[in-house]
């Protein structure tokens with residue numbers, strides 16, 4: 385079973401404007417409210433791939449209820465821990481020129497709620513995969529996800545952590561199943577700017593050396609690289625119109641983890657991950673199975689090293 389942990393879920397309130405005029409009254413052209421947060425996005429994409437998952441994390445108030453009802457409608461097994469304060473609302477402002485995101489802080493998480501989540505992990509079984517990602521509510525320690533790793537590994541389960549900076553480096557020795565920095569995040573890890581693809585591949589290999597089992601480097605509209613100790617593969621993006629790229633990264637990692645869990649074939653998993661990422665970028669909400677299947681045959685992968 386794949387478990388997703390979203391410590392700080394959100395309602396993503398996506399607003400389309402012609403032109404954002406700060407300091408003035410703006411009228412929206414269209415708006416949509418979506419269940420959000422990185423682990424939740426992964427569970428939603430897995431459901432589109434017809435793969436079951438269990439969504440864990442903390443939700444509260446009317447916003448938390450909205451998320452649970454949306455996930456129930458998608459037949460996702462939600463086992464969230466209830467907290468007293470409301471789950472946050474993240475505002476995504478999109479005008480014809482750019483996307484601006486305003487992400488909330490999130491509710492207080494009690495010690496009891498944390499203990500409940502840890503008890504849930506006691507039921508893990510060998511071969512399960514636990515996906516952890518997204519920001520932490522303000523009162524949780526920065527080490528929150530890292531501290532869960534021993535609880536996961538005690539059951540011979542695998543983990544995936546989608547984070548950045550030192551927090552990512554700190555988990556590599558524990559052998560995450562896959563990591564997916566985007567190329568900007570990868571450059572920041574090494575305090576550098578990449579001049580060419582070979583430098584990206586070399587940096588990715590350093591993360592393999594430090595313990596990551598698979599390294600994906602996403603590059604938005606330029607696709608992604610799958611870096612292995614011996615080879616590197618470039619996956620392109622299919623033709624399409626970008627509508628809303630929020631959640632493209634989560635979709636990519638969901639596609640990889642879901643397919644890898646089934647077939648243990650990293651290249652097949654890479655192909656699905658590329659279709660999922662672009663299918664989300666080409667949709668208002670996250671990708672649907674129909675959109676993923678439409679794009680899959682268009683994904684081309686080339687060995688570049």
Ligand SMILES: Nc1ncnc2c1ncn2[C@@H]1O[C@H](COP(=O)(O)OP(=O)(O)O)[C@@H](O)[C@H]1O
Nearest residue numbers: 566602603604605607608621632633661662665
């Ligand atoms: N503009 C786009 N056009 C086509 N595909 C995209 C676009 N943006 C993202 N994707 C797909 O989604 C993947 C993840 O997007 P990216 O923006 O790199 O991740 P993140 O959101 O984590 O920064 C990309 O590697 C690509 O496959």
Ligand SMILES: O=P(O)(O)OC[C@H]1O[C@](O)(COP(=O)(O)O)[C@@H](O)[C@@H]1O
Nearest residue numbers: 420421422474518519630631633634
């Ligand atoms: O937990 P954070 O870092 O505030 O991010 C949460 C936001 O990221 C998302 O999960 C989307 O993430 P990506 O665009 O990186 O895939 C949104 O659904 C959510 O609003």
